[in-house]
Each structure stands twice: as structure tokens, then as C-alpha cells.
Amino acid sequence: MGGRSLWLVLRRGGCLWGIRSEHVRLVTGCGEGYCVVVGDRSLVADEVLRVHLDLNVRPVGPIVRGLAPPGSAGFGVCEHGPLVVIDPQCPPAVLAAK
Amino acid sequence: MATKAHAAQSEQRRYLLVRAGSRRCAVPVDRVQKIVRSLVLHAVPGSSAHLLGLAQYGGEPLAVLDLEAMLDGGAKAGGGRGQRMTIVVRAGAEQATETVGLAVDDAIQVITLNDKDLRPTGPGLAVAEALIGDALVTVVDLQGLAGEG
Numbered sequence: 001m002g003g004r005s006l007w008l009v010l011r012r013g014g015c016l017w018g019i020r021s022e023h024v025r026l027v028t029g030c031g032e033g034y035c036v037v038v039g040d041r042s043l044v045a046d047e048v049l050r051v052h053l054d055l056n057v058r059p060v061g062p063i064v065r066g067l068a069p070p071g072s073a074g075f076g077v078c079e080h081g082p083l084v085v086i087d088p089q090c091p092p093a094v095l096a097a098k
Numbered sequence: 099m100a101t102k103a104h105a106a107q108s109e110q111r112r113y114l115l116v117r118a119g120s121r122r123c124a125v126p127v128d129r130v131q132k133i134v135r136s137l138v139l140h141a142v143p144g145s146s147a148h149l150l151g152l153a154q155y156g157g158e159p160l161a162v163l164d165l166e167a168m169l170d171g172g173a174k175a176g177g178g179r180g181q182r183m184t185i186v187v188r189a190g191a192e193q194a195t196e197t198v199g200l201a202v203d204d205a206i207q208v209i210t211l212n213d214k215d216l217r218p219t220g221p222g223l224a225v226a227e228a229l230i231g232d233a234l235v236t237v238v239d240l241q242g243l244a245g246e247g
Contacts, residue, residue: 012143013143013144014140014141014143015140015141015142015143015152016140056157056158056159058158058159060161061190061196061198062190062194062196063189063190063196063198063243064149064161064163064196064198066146067145067146067148067149067161067163068142068145068146068149069142069143069144069145070144072142075152075159075161076159077154077157077158077159081138081140081152081154082140082152082154082159082160083152083159084142084152092144093144094143094144
């Protein structure tokens with residue numbers, strides 16, 4: 001998870017989520033929130049906070065992996081607080097468009 | 099005589115005595131990195147109730163677990179009871195530890211327990227019990243901390 005990269009930081013369900021911007025195809029407004037297209041999936045966000053360079057990210061360790069929502073690839077920190085890194089292959093269900 | 103005395107001493111281990119709900123727990127001191135008051139926790143929707151939330155600690159993300167719920171196995175409805183303290187520990191197997199926070203109600207004192215005074219209770223997170231005064235203390239083995247939730 002090292003190296004310089006851009007991250008999109010979202011808020012959904014009161015929690016911050018981050019995804020590498022290279023996985024994001026499109027961000028559009030939808031209803032009162034945002035639709036974020038990742039691969040062939042549409043995710044929803046209550047808020048799109050910013051694009052962040054070089055987020056401080058750690059992979060989820062084996063102890064926490066079984067407790068974190070499925071689709072969590074790691075944890076990170078940005079100026080808004082701690083966040084969950086989204087696995088673009090299998091994003092957490094809370095982000096799924098209804 | 100000197101050898102016997104040394105052997106007896108080597109069975110003593112130091113623990114941080116904490117209160118987690120109705121339990122008193124002994125956490126190995128050598129696994130404790132810090133005790134932090136009033137960390138701001140950010141709940142993670144869709145997570146196990148054992149994961150109380152994420153905190154920012156020293157510029158790093160820190161997953162904070164509910165020690166009482168992890169010991170009892172059951173999930174607390176709503177997750178957490180407003181525990182006042184977080185013990186930052188190295189958990190997991192010795193060669194691959196993971197830094198996590200354990201939410202507790204109070205950190206009481208550092209105690210020394212002799213292995214011969216422990217009553218084994220089985221593998222997992224709670225490995226033994228000890229009687230300290232009138233209080234039953236659960237001895238925690240952080241190598242046994244697993245995230246099955």
C-alpha cells in the first residue's frame with residue numbers, strides 16, 4: 001500500500017472511506033448524495049470530501065480482519081479523521097447503491 | 099537454594115489489572131504500549147459489535163475492540179458502553195503482532211502473579227483465572243485474540 005497515489009475520501013453512514021482514485025471511473029451527484037462508479041459497481045456516498053495525496057494507510061491485520069466490514073482493505077488517517085480503505089473488487093455493503 | 103529461588107522468580111509475571119464491565123482482567127504488561135483516556139472513536143458501519151470503532155492515535159489508525167465483549171463472546175447491542183480508557187496493546191502471535199486498542203472502564207494497577215496461582219480455563223483470549231483478595235481476575239493472553247467476531 002506504499003507509493004504515491006491519489007485517494008478519494010468519502011463519507012457514508014457517518015464513517016470515512018477512502019479508495020484509490022485510479023479505481024474510480026466517475027463521480028456524479030445523485031439525489032442528496034453522490035454516486036461513485038468503481039469498476040462495474042455503483043457506490044453511494046453522503047459526501048465526497050476531497051482527493052488526498054499519499055494517504056497514511058495500513059492493511060487490516062488478521063485480528064481485526066474478522067471484525068471489520070467485508071470489503072475493508074485497510075485503515076488510514078486523513079485530516080478529517082480515521083478512515084476505512086475500500087476494496088475496489090468487493091466494496092463494503094454499506095456503500096452499495098440500493 | 100539459589101537455583102530454586104531463581105526458578106520460583108521466573109514463574110512470576112507482571113500484568114496490568116483492568117476493569118472491563120463486571121470483569122477484572124489481567125493483561126500482560128509486556129504487551130501494553132500505552133494507556134489512553136477518552137480516545138475519540140468513529141464507528142464503522144457493518145463491522146462486528148466487538149469492533150467499537152476507529153481512532154486516530156499518534157497519526158496512525160487504531161482499531162479499538164471491546165475487551166469485555168471479546169471475552170464474553172457475545173455482542174453488545176449498540177456496541178460499547180462508553181468505556182473511558184483504551185489500552186494500546188500488541189496482540190496476536192509473538193512473531194506477527196498487531197497493534198490494537200482494547201476499550202476498558204479502568205486501568206487499576208500493575209500486579210505480579212505467579213504461574214502456580216493461576217487456574218487454567220482453556221485456550222483463547224481468557225486463559226486462566228486468579229483470585230486476588232476476594233476478586234476473581236481473568237488472565238488474558240493476547241496471543242489468543244482472534245477476530246472471529
